[in-house]
Amino acid sequence: MGKSEPGDTAELSDPLRGAAADLFGMKYLFPYQRLVITNILGAAAASGIPVNWPENRNNQISPGGQENSREDSDEGGDRQNLGRQIVILPTGAGKSLCFQLPAMLLGGPTLVIYPILSLMADQQRRLEERGFSPVTLRGGQSAEERDQIREKVVSGKSRFIIANPEVLLVPKVLAMLESWGIVHIVIDEAHCVSEWGESFRPSYLEIGKIIDAAKTNLITAFTATASDPVLEKINSYIFGGNGAHRIIGNPNRINIHYAARGAVLRDMAVRDSILAHPRPAIVFCSSRPGTERLARYLREQLRDREIRFYHAGLDREEKAAVEQWFFANKNAILVSTCAYGMGVDKPDIRTVIHRDCPPTVEAYLQESGRAGRDGLPSEAILIWGPDDRAAAERIGKEADRRRFEALLTYARNIGACRREQLLSLLNYTGAGESPEDSCCDVCGKTASPELREIKSILGFFRRNRRWYTVKEAAEVLAGMDTVQWEKEEIRTALGYCLRSGLLKQGKGPFWKGKISPAERVNPSGHLQY
Structure with missing residues (x-):
């Protein structure tokens, strides 16, 4: 499907595409983007929320939209759930436009809930670069700062409210939400409800309180990857068990080459992988001390100063400095916990290495999906080792242990294409497009079931x-x-x-x-x- 040239008359007969071009300079919308956006706008119109098209697009689209794209919905096409969506899109698939474009058209502000501060800062930066004026709610703000935020929202100067669950659940903030006239709530990285909510982020289990306080029926939960148990928890905690449309984009990233390496000496395996693969690179570790120790090891072994670490224990200024350094650096190696891995948009990451096995396939695809967001060939390497079995035994809940062990099996299995294994673990049954070459180490016949030493x-x-x-x-x-x-x-x-x-x-x-x-x-x- 070709993209239109400037002035293409197709924009006149396709106001959604035209609005994307007018407001964001985007000449093309993917089918799943069109479906998500049309559902939001159609539900808004059905609920009496004004949809304000750019002046030259007025009256060119019906309240319910004009899209005929197919969707995978457990609840059918009833109007009650039209604005309640679980959207599963691969990393780099244009997720942000799915809520940014409606936010510019809806007659009220959009609240976007993020799990981590770095992702909130990244979204604010990108919106400001486009000329918009978002506001960010965070802990530690003074009453004067909160009043200024409220004035921007209520006056219509700001269409975007960026926040995390914890600050929204502060009683004074929660009490203000209804008066702000929020029309759409977006929950990004919604799989955190399952992975974090029942352990160290209980605020994720109370997102329903935020939705109730805002009194809006337009709710969109985004995640890059989610299996059936995760989707069930998203439905339970965010949508109250009442169901939501499920829109599935293809999770298959054909520009990423997948590999797994067995190693007793994981740090050395990371070192050798970095030497053999292009930069910029991210190395994910499971602990904060682990990131600091591995960054020191790599600096010493590679005699390279372009290596830093990142985790949630850094203060705000330290995080910002590392983020800016990594974003601008073509030769950087960042050793990080999952605190950096969620949605920060550096398009040219060529290699993602997991020193430690993540807890789930969702987490692995989310983090490995940081690679190659510009569409160019990239690498995703998972290091496994004999100590993974002990890690599995320490997991208390049987369901969580099974999910972890499924990824361990993937790492050791050289009898099937890695891409197909990952898609199968997600219960993804769509057409599995595979690259002709450079698919994975199994297809390339370089995979080994042995520990490398x-x-x-x-x-x-x-x-x-x-x-x-x-x-x-x-x-x-x-x-x-x-x-x-x-x-x-x-x-x-x-x-x-x-x-x-x-x-x-x-x-x-x-x-x-x-x-x-x-x-x-x-x-x-x-x-x-």
């Missing part, structure tokens, strides 16, 4: 059976030009091989402590039974 370690001890103790082997291996390991890393890898039975230590007087391969280990590192 094992083959070389076993090979060394087959050539040097009963010659070295752990300490002696670490000294020898660390001194070899072909092995770029630190002594402590070698000792860690040898410890794993001994504990798992791949290596054994002699016990006799002549061979005490000397290492050799276990008798039942084949050349690829598997125990034979």
Whole structure:
């Protein structure tokens, strides 16, 4: 489908497309964007909310819209739910336009709820760059600042209110919402209801209170990826279990090449992956201390200062400085928790590496989807290791453990295309378009089910059976030009091989402590039974 040139007469007969061109300079709308926007505008008109088209577009569209796109809806096409939508769009699919364009046409402000401050700041920056005047509610604002925000909203100077659940649930803020005349509530990254709401962000379970206080029927929940259990919780906590239209965009990002690497030494695996793949890059870690430690390790190993860390424990000024540095830097490596991974729009990230396995496939696709938002070829690499099993055992809820283990299975499975595995885990049954080449390491026949260190370690001890103790082997291996390991890393890898039975230590007087391969280990590192 071709894009129109400036002045294309198609815009005159397609006011939605024309409004996108007038207000945002967008000459083309994807079918799923058109459907989401038309549902919002149609529901608004049906509820008596004015829809104010640009002057040259007036009276060119009916209140209910003109779209005939198909949707996947559990509730059917009843008008009651027309403005209640769960929208599943892949990262980089133009999600923001789905609520920004209606916000400029509706006769009242739009409230957009985000999970993290960096994403709120990113949205405000992008809106201001387009010439709009959003307001942001955040903790720590004075009464005077809140009065100024209220004046901008009530007077119509600002059509966008940006906030997170916690600040909206403050009693004074909650009491003000109805008087602000909010006509549309948008919940971005709605899967947080499931992933965070029942643990450390209980405010997500009370979004219904915010919706009730604002007294609006136009509610749109956006997420990049969601399986059936997550969608059920979104429906329960945001829509009160009353159902919502479900609009599904294709979650398949064909410009991303997927790979998984098994490693005992995860930091070293990250280092080698960075050396082998293009920048800018993000490396996701599961903990704040982990980001700081890995950033130091990479700076030392790569002798590179273009490496920084980011997590929610940084203060506002530190976060802003890192965000600005990363956004403008073509050679940057950012080591981060998921605090950065949600929606901050840097289009040219070429490589996303997960040092630690995320808790769910939704989280993995959300974070790996930071790569290649400009549509150019990009990489997504998941590091897995023997300690993942222990991590799974520490997960209390069985359902959560199953979701984590499903992603571990994906990482180890080299019998099926990674892209198809990910789509299957999402219960996605649409046409799975795959790139002709550079799909994944399985399709490219470079995938391995083995831990990357094992083959070389076993090979060394087959050539040097009963010659070295752990300490002696670490000294020898660390001194070899072909092995770029630190002594402590070698000792860690040898410890794993001994504990798992791949290596054994002699016990006799002549061979005490000397290492050799276990008798039942084949050349690829598997125990034979």
